[in-house]
Amino acid sequence: MSQKCCLKVLSEGLKRLGQPEATRSRRVQYKEPIVEMILQEMLPGFVCGKADLTLYQFNAVLVQDYYWLYWNFSSSTELISFAVKVQTTGWIGFGLSPNGQMPGSDVVIGWVDQYSGPVFHDRYAYGRYAPPIDPIQNWFLTNAEVEDGYTVLEFYRNFITCDDLDNEILLETARIVYSWNDNFYRASFPISISLSKHTTAGSTSINLRGGLPNAPPIPEDSQSFTIAVNEVEIPNYETTYWCTGVALDSSITEEEKYIIRISPYITSGSEPYVHHILVYVCDGLDNSDTGKGGNCDTEISDNMRNCLSQTLIAAWAVGGSDFVYPEHVAFPIGGPNGEQFAVIQLHYNNPEQVSGITDSSGIVFTYIDTRRQYDAGILFLGHAVAPVMIIPPNTNNFKTIGLCSGPCTKTYFPSSGMHIFASMLHTHLAGSGIKLAHLSTAECTSEGKTAYQELQPIENNPHYDFNFQQATHLPQEITVLPGDTLLLECKYNTTGRTGVTLGGESTLQEMCLSFPVYYPRMTELPKCVSLPLFDNMDQFIDNYVPDEHKLSFYSLTPGSSAETLESTMNLLKWTQDQINGYQQYIYQEGLQWSSCGENMGYSSTVPSVSCCSYEAPDVCTGTEPAPCCQRCCHAKCGTDTTRVSALMLILISAVMTLLIL
Structure with a gap:
């Protein structure tokens, strides 16, 4: 692609960026003489002309020897640039899917026509057929070239375009879809073309924004x-x-x-x-x-x-x-x-x-x-790896939690707080979503009660993929102060399983863990984990367990063996009401033993943020969420922060044994 042609592509793209009514988002109008300088500033690694793929900081092989993906991103400008290199002279497809399937995907398709030049369009896949062109173009081509049987396309877009037919690029696992056709294609009227079927197509998982942009160079004397x-x-x-x-x-x-x-x-x-x-x-x-x-x-x-x-x-x-x-x-x-x-x-x-x-x-x-x-330090945080974590079968939305309670953070965190700059989330095969939430006490409190508010999550991955797990660098450091609560929420999909899934080390068992990377290092706090104390188990039994099984269930404790827990729990057929009831009594309203430091722990309720859950600002409208105290009555939303039960005293030795696992 010639320098003149490249600048023309850029100019047209930047003119579109300056039209809010066309993209339904706030944009800045750029003048054509400085377009290349602007793009180089916004998109590290941008090249106008022949592609230099070494300038891209991140890369992945989507199909060995055939399809390569490169990208850079900037959190300050909220722009991400891509390059795809594919062994083909036909068309190339790339996009973002909600679930790895074609329907609902936000894609681009492009190629280089040897007579008329590059063809490139933002498209939306309504079904399993050639996706039509999106009326609003929010992906912009910067370079296209063919050499020695390989086609390279370079393009960019905003993280969030405010277009209903575009998928957002967030700090989470993205489902990437890709495709290509091996046959050279020429179209005189590209707006109305009907694409030939792909030769190869597939999907994979990548966290496009999880890396560290402009990572410091490794010193030569390292x-x-x-x-x-x-x-x-x-x-x-x-x-x-x-x-x-x-x-x-x-x-x-x-x-x-x-x-x-x-x-x-x-x-x-x-x-x-x-x-x-x-x-x-x-x-x-x-x-x-x-x-x-x-x-x-x-x-x-x-x-x-x-x-x-x-x-x-x-x-x-x-x-x-x-x-x-x-x-x-x-x-x-x-x-x-x-x-x-x-x-x-x-x-x-x-x-x-x-x-x-x-x-x-x-x-x-x-x-x-x-x-x-x-x-730096790395904190081992979440649900204790123990069989007392019980996930019912045949459900797609069961949640467990791991609690690093306010009393734990108040005891061990420095007065300036724990500054988290990266995190890694971890479950096994049934894990489908995981969030590390950050809770603090709201100022609207009443005597004997504390209202909790959820701050911006430290990491939230609703599309967790067991086969793609990496440490994620946060766009900005997050400070967790003494007295704040860290709450890890793990969602599981056990559809098709006929028996309960227990916590444990096997891939077919489950975990709910996070590894925040932070500073300053806290040498006395290597772990902060929790498990349920079954203090509400009697209520679950009374309401949801058939009479013929009640006696077996009454004998369960957090210290029961894995075999006993599994065989007893599998006595139930696990209706949706039983699944909801177990989650409510054990993980939403039940006591959790939060263990931190050496032989230190607290019996705590799970803080309720039903009134003050986190609401992100709407970047498309500029609307800010109402403050927590204006969204709920603190007397209504208040929750006791810590309470100790007689049951906890009886079970403490069993609990501490489990926490060692």
Whole structure:
């Protein structure tokens, strides 16, 4: 594409940006002589003319050897630029889907006609047929070229266009749809063309805004070390948690270092089996623990097992990539007064029970010698990994919670607060949505009552994908003050399952976890987890359990074995009323034991924000939500923050045993 043609495309696109009535959003009118300078400022990596794909910070291979996606984005301008490179001289499709399917997708289709030049349109897919052109064009082409059988299209759009036929690009997992046709296509009248069917099409999950734009460069004098398992023959079981103890190198233990990047290292051929990796550092191991590995449940020492509740320094899951710390933060490790050992835990997922796979996967840590302004920490937060988390079968909207209560944050958080700049969310196969909510007390309080308000969520992913899990950098740091509450809400879809799903380590069991990355580091708070105390179980039994099963249910406690919990819960047929009742009595109104620090915990109710849930400003109309105290009567919305029950005192020993898991 010539420079003149490129500038013409840009000029037309920017003229459209200056027409609010055409795009139904607030835009700025740009003058043609400075269009390229403006685009370069708004879209890092923008090129007018021949594409330079190395200028894009983020990339993904959608189809190996055939389809590549590149992108940059700017939170300040709320613009995102894309490039697609496809091995074809025909048309190329790319877009955003609500669920990975074609209907409801916001797509672009373009190609380069060797006679008339580039053809490119914003379209909307109403069904499983060629999507018609959107009357309002909000995707704008900046470059198009064909060379050696490959077509490259470069284009951009706003995160939010305020067009009903466009899907928003938010800080969450996006369902990307892609397609292409291999045949050269020429159309004299592109507005009325009927496209030939795609040769190849598919979908994948990507968090387009989850990376760190303009990440600080890695210094030339940085160094690295690797913590990995050593030639493990992956067991031919569906689920294995493998732990290996490692003595940190003397170069680390003699002088403190500062981690600035975490990179997964997955052995070639092990990719289908390595589901997630956690790395902890600790003291207390001895030489007999290092260099060895085994099943985390049955084959490691108590010293290694204790390390799994100490300082978490890395968390990676399938779909994740490198994690780079911002320039003012690094994670300290080692030194004469620091931890001297590490334990790496790998979750192997082997549903086909394949044998003969040898694995040496792990994490590569890039570090520098100089301390940055702040020391980082990673908090293990959510629902305790225990069978007391019970998810009924055949439901698509059951929610559990993990609570880091106000008393916990008041006890351990510094007065300046916990500053969160990144987060990773984690469930297993049934997980379909997950949100880390931030609650604070509203100023409209009455005596003995506290009104809670939900602030902007730290991370919200309503389209969670088990096969795509990565740490997400937040657009702005979020400060959580002492006394605030962190509430992790996990939604599950167990449609098709005939029995209850318990919390646990197996992929077919469930988790509800988050790993906020923050500063300043809180060495006394590695974990903040919770579980239900079953204080309202009697009410659930009285209202929803048939008489012939009541006695079995009355005997349940949070400390009951997984086998007992599963067999008893499976006595129910689990109607929708029973599912709703269980969620209400156990997770919405029931007591939760919030554990934080060493042997410290609080029995707390779940704060209600039904009156003061978070409402985002409407970017299309500029409307701001009403303040919390104007939206509800605090006397009506008030909730006791903490209460202790006799049942909790009876069950405390069982609860603490479960929290160790």
